Amino acid sequence: xxxxxxxxxxMEPLARIxxxxxxxxxxxxxxxxxPVFSVLGREPVSARGKIALARGxxxxxxxxxxxxxxxxxxxxxxxxxxxxxxxxVPTDLIVLAAREVLARKRGLTPLSRMIRLLFxxxxxxxxxxLLANVALPLLFRRIPASSGLRLRFPFRFFSRRRIPAxxxxxxxxxxxxxxxxxxxRPRVAYFIGCMTNxxxxxxxxxxxxxxxxxxxxxxxxxxxxxxxxxxxxGGDFETFRFLAEKNLAALEKxxxxxxxxxxxxxxxxxxxxxxxxxxxxxxxxxxxxEALAEKTVDAAVLLQRFxxxxxxxxxxxxxxxxxxxxxxxxxRSVVREPRQLLRSLPGLxxxxxxxxxxxxxxxxxxxxxxxxxxxxVNAGRLAAIADSKADTVATGCPGCMMQIADGLxxxxxxxxxxxxxxxxxxxxxxxx
Amino acid sequence: MLKMHIIKELKAIVGxxxxxxxxxxxxxxxxxxxxxxxxxxxxxxxxxxxxxxxxMTLANRxxxxxxxxxxxxGFSGGSLPKGGGIVLxxxxxxxxxxxxxxxxxxxxxxxxxxxxxxxxxEKLGLFYPPDPASLNFSTLGGNVAECAGGPRAVKYGxxxxxxxxxxxxxxxxxxxxxxxxxFKGVVGYDLTKLLCGSEGTLGIITRIVLxxxxxxxTRKTMLAMFESIDGAASAVAAIIRARxxxxxxxxxxxxxxxxxxxxxxxxxxxxxxxxxxxxxxxxRELVERQAADIGVLISPLGLIEFRAAAxxxxxxxxxxxxxxISPALRKVNPDKINEDIVVPRSRxxxxxxxxxxxxxxxxxxxxxxxxxxxxxxxxxxMIDRSMPGQAEKADRAVxxxxxxxxxxxGSMSGEHGVGLSKAPYITMELTPAQIGAMxxxxxxxxxxxxxxxxxxxxx
Numbered sequence: 001x002x003x004x005x006x007x008x009x010x011m012e013p014l015a016r017i018x019x020x021x022x023x024x025x026x027x028x029x030x031x032x033x034x035p036v037f038s039v040l041g042r043e044p045v046s047a048r049g050k051i052a053l054a055r056g057x058x059x060x061x062x063x064x065x066x067x068x069x070x071x072x073x074x075x076x077x078x079x080x081x082x083x084x085x086x087x088x089v090p091t092d093l094i095v096l097a098a099r100e101v102l103a104r105k106r107g108l109t110p111l112s113r114m115i116r117l118l119f120x121x122x123x124x125x126x127x128x129x130l131l132a133n134v135a136l137p138l139l140f141r142r143i144p145a146s147s148g149l150r151l152r153f154p155f156r157f158f159s160r161r162r163i164p165a166x167x168x169x170x171x172x173x174x175x176x177x178x179x180x181x182x183x184x185r186p187r188v189a190y191f192i193g194c195m196t197n198x199x200x201x202x203x204x205x206x207x208x209x210x211x212x213x214x215x216x217x218x219x220x221x222x223x224x225x226x227x228x229x230x231x232x233x234g235g236d237f238e239t240f241r242f243l244a245e246k247n248l249a250a251l252e253k254x255x256x257x258x259x260x261x262x263x264x265x266x267x268x269x270x271x272x273x274x275x276x277x278x279x280x281x282x283x284x285x286x287x288x289x290e291a292l293a294e295k296t297v298d299a300a301v302l303l304q305r306f307x308x309x310x311x312x313x314x315x316x317x318x319x320x321x322x323x324x325x326x327x328x329x330x331x332r333s334v335v336r337e338p339r340q341l342l343r344s345l346p347g348l349x350x351x352x353x354x355x356x357x358x359x360x361x362x363x364x365x366x367x368x369x370x371x372x373x374x375x376x377v378n379a380g381r382l383a384a385i386a387d388s389k390a391d392t393v394a395t396g397c398p399g400c401m402m403q404i405a406d407g408l409x410x411x412x413x414x415x416x417x418x419x420x421x422x423x424x425x426x427x428x429x430x431x432x
Numbered sequence: 433m434l435k436m437h438i439i440k441e442l443k444a445i446v447g448x449x450x451x452x453x454x455x456x457x458x459x460x461x462x463x464x465x466x467x468x469x470x471x472x473x474x475x476x477x478x479x480x481x482x483x484x485x486x487x488m489t490l491a492n493r494x495x496x497x498x499x500x501x502x503x504x505x506g507f508s509g510g511s512l513p514k515g516g517g518i519v520l521x522x523x524x525x526x527x528x529x530x531x532x533x534x535x536x537x538x539x540x541x542x543x544x545x546x547x548x549x550x551x552x553x554e555k556l557g558l559f560y561p562p563d564p565a566s567l568n569f570s571t572l573g574g575n576v577a578e579c580a581g582g583p584r585a586v587k588y589g590x591x592x593x594x595x596x597x598x599x600x601x602x603x604x605x606x607x608x609x610x611x612x613x614x615f616k617g618v619v620g621y622d623l624t625k626l627l628c629g630s631e632g633t634l635g636i637i638t639r640i641v642l643x644x645x646x647x648x649x650t651r652k653t654m655l656a657m658f659e660s661i662d663g664a665a666s667a668v669a670a671i672i673r674a675r676x677x678x679x680x681x682x683x684x685x686x687x688x689x690x691x692x693x694x695x696x697x698x699x700x701x702x703x704x705x706x707x708x709x710x711x712x713x714x715x716r717e718l719v720e721r722q723a724a725d726i727g728v729l730i731s732p733l734g735l736i737e738f739r740a741a742a743x744x745x746x747x748x749x750x751x752x753x754x755x756x757i758s759p760a761l762r763k764v765n766p767d768k769i770n771e772d773i774v775v776p777r778s779r780x781x782x783x784x785x786x787x788x789x790x791x792x793x794x795x796x797x798x799x800x801x802x803x804x805x806x807x808x809x810x811x812x813x814m815i816d817r818s819m820p821g822q823a824e825k826a827d828r829a830v831x832x833x834x835x836x837x838x839x840x841x842g843s844m845s846g847e848h849g850v851g852l853s854k855a856p857y858i859t860m861e862l863t864p865a866q867i868g869a870m871x872x873x874x875x876x877x878x879x880x881x882x883x884x885x886x887x888x889x890x891x
Contacts, residue, residue, distance in 0.1 A: 022766060027465045028505035032547070032568040041523055042452075043460040043504065056459050067456050086758045 013097040030081040047081035047091040076363030078327035103235030112234030119226040171204035182215035189256035193263035195398035206425035221250040227266040264397035268328030304337040311429040318392035325357040326397035351388040362403035472513035481638035488605040500632040502574030508851030542573025561588035579629030581847030583680035586805025592628035599639035603878035648713035653747035657704040663734030664706035681805030682709040695760040765814035773837035774846030777807040808846035
């Protein structure tokens with residue numbers, strides 16, 4: 001059962017990281033750490049299994065069929081297995097390469113085609129957002145406001161997914177490109193990300209407010225695009241590259257001292273995917289990707305570094321806060337700073353959850369294909385949140401926010417999910 | 433390929449969704465940590481002993497081999513479907529049925545992950561000591577079948593020392609229990625011990641009764657670096673002679689120190705030829721006194737450096753070098769032959785010197801570390817299989833190493849088992865009469881040789 005007629009060119013994404021595949025010694029340690037494996041329990045889901053399948057694809061013993069595509073789609077790209085692997089096997093990159101090979105051989109999935117169309121053009125996306133703002137409330141089923149989520153998708157695939165209501169104006173259209181700060185403070189370029197721009201503009205407002213408070217000059221490059229994570233997740237390297245090159249140009253142009261993100265996944269894309277997926281492949285972009293990764297920091301790290309000081313007023317909407325580690329921050333060892341910031345707030349108690357950190361289960365495109373599994377992974381988080389008796393969940397990623405809020409909206413806990421920056425902004429002196 | 437009607441019958445037994453026959457499943461259930469690969473014809477995920485019994489009846493009727501599998505993390509190929517057949521995966525049977533604090537026992541299904549049981553019993557102040565390196569992902573069924581060991585064996589023993597009773601599906605489909613829930617019991621042969629370490633060739637374990645201990649109050653970790661392996665060995669002897677039995681006594685020889693230091697530059701002293709990692713557990717007072725005693729006992733033995741951890745975070749720092757061996761090895765050469773010989777602990781310096789000679793004879797990297805307390809040494813022969821001649825060289829080195837272990841009153845394998853990877857060598861250790869007796873047992877229980885065939889005994 002050998003699969004012939006696979007052009008060598010189609011295999012190139014895997015072939016170029018063949019040495020990384022060979023690093024896997026099949027010890028099985030990844031079985032203890034994969035959130036998807038813990039739900040589904042089948043070996044092809046584990047990192048070791050996916051690597052075996054990728055090897056099989058290369059040698060022709062595993063067909064590039066719908067089943068292989070389904071197996072490769074069962075990855076949250078959380079990076080847990082990479083972090084825990086004794087041999088440093090980059091399973092995330094291997095899964096992305098396998099998805100790209102599948103896309104080359106079988107074409108993009110409908111979802112990836114939609115991502116290419118939509119994310120490939122900011123204009124179209126803005127138009128859709130505008131349209132969505134008008135049309136969606138008519139189309140969507142409304143759910144109670146207390147959950148922080150307002151809409152339910154009416155379509156089959158997303159029929160159970162609950163999302164926040166879209167804002168009237170995307171964040172990017174609200175502010176000037178440059179807000180001058182004090183000359184002794186750094187020039188900060190703010191990379192927003194689609195979810196903040198179109199779904200959670202309040203994160204952007206909080207980030208902007210906090211950066212201004214610190215006296216930073218804030219540049220919000222108007223021609224920034226989607227980071228490209230959703231595109232490369234579906235194996236669409238061309239769109240990923242197209243977006244990445246635009247972002248590189250937009251961010252380089254503003255000659256900032258530092259680039260800040262408040263979306264763990266956008267930051268993760270800059271830190272890992274730009275250098276490893278793009279830079280290693282396109283020699284001309286390698287040093288630019290490295291430089292971008294070097295310059296990019298998460299907002300929590302920046303605020304901690306430049307001495308965020310809360311107002312002494314202990315009042316506020318939340319008292320007991322559960323901090324959820326987004327995988328794409330934990331991967332970059334951003335675990336201390338968010339906690340230090342929360343602890344610095346008067347009248348707020350942080351429930352420490354560092355030890356029990358696990359994925360929220362969203363996984364970008366993953367939750368589209370495997371919504372039930374996604375919510376089962378999420379259930380583990382919800383249980384920990386309930387145990388903590390917190391009134392608020394804080395995190396550093398709008399994706400995690402949407403996912404956890406979706407899970408919570410099914411119970412009657414009344415627990416709110418907020419971005420760390422929203423809580424900080426509320427307690428910032430400038431806000432009083 | 434299995435006949436369609438067999439697959440249909442399997443589906444009737446375990447349910448459609450618990451039989452997997454697609455290529456992707458076959459590939460993923462055909463390997464283990466040995467990195468050998470075979471393709472099974474089907475993978476089944478039964479829910480209980482009744483289903484397994486029916487599968488075995490079917491297997492006997494059809495003369496179709498069945499290969500029991502837990503997490504597939506074995507180091508000897510014990511779960512691999514060589515020659516094809518059905519892989520029977522026990523991971524759906526993963527319930528902890530009972531933790532009895534009164535009688536200090538746990539009753540579990542075979543698919544429970546060892547670390548999960550440990551966490552569960554430790555919450556109740558109890559302790560399940562066996563700690564194979566794979567404990568966070570390997571299953572208790574696999575641990576019993578292979579009689580897994582681990583660092584704590586020096587004080588607490590290995591898996592078989594904690595198994596009181598089993599429920600087992602025999603190769604012909606009968607379901608029996610062995611032993612029970614009591615510490616004592618002498619009625620009939622001790623089938624429990626026979627099944628521990630039987631490598632899935634005599635029966636499929638479906639329930640396990642495990643003995644538990646009280647959880648020690650505290651743990652203290654120390655790291656000692658020595659000028660010579662003899663110094664480290666004398667230290668082990670001195671500690672034991674002083675009637676102190678640490679929970680773990682791990683060593684790294686000069687080859688392992690050089691390998692880790694070369695890759696990761698942890699700042700271990702350059703003249704260190706051996707490192708000893710000592711972990712004491714027990715009452716706080718006793719542990720502190722023993723730790724102080726150890727410091728005094730080992731200081732005249734060519735000690736270069738001695739560090740004691742004050743807390744768990746510091747202990748983790750001391751474990752770092754030991755934990756980094758595996759990733760460091762990978763960078764020496766791509767392929768690892770991982771043997772686990774065992775010798776009486778007093779013979780460790782002697783065999784390390786012999787392995788040094790073997791390394792020079794064949795001119796291939798060999799890195800040693802392991803459990804100094806029980807004489808179990810992990811000998812890692814690092815080769816590149818793509819280089820012509822290396823595999824043959826490694827095979828000759830393996831034979832020399834096994835010979836050296838046997839000559840010193842030891843054994844070829846302390847905790848990994850024979851499986852496929854050591855089967856060609858067992859005649860070095862076992863006599864024809866011994867093998868004959870074992871085969872007679874196998875034949876009596878599995879007349880059609882359908883349960884995990886091709887393992888242990890050379891073909």
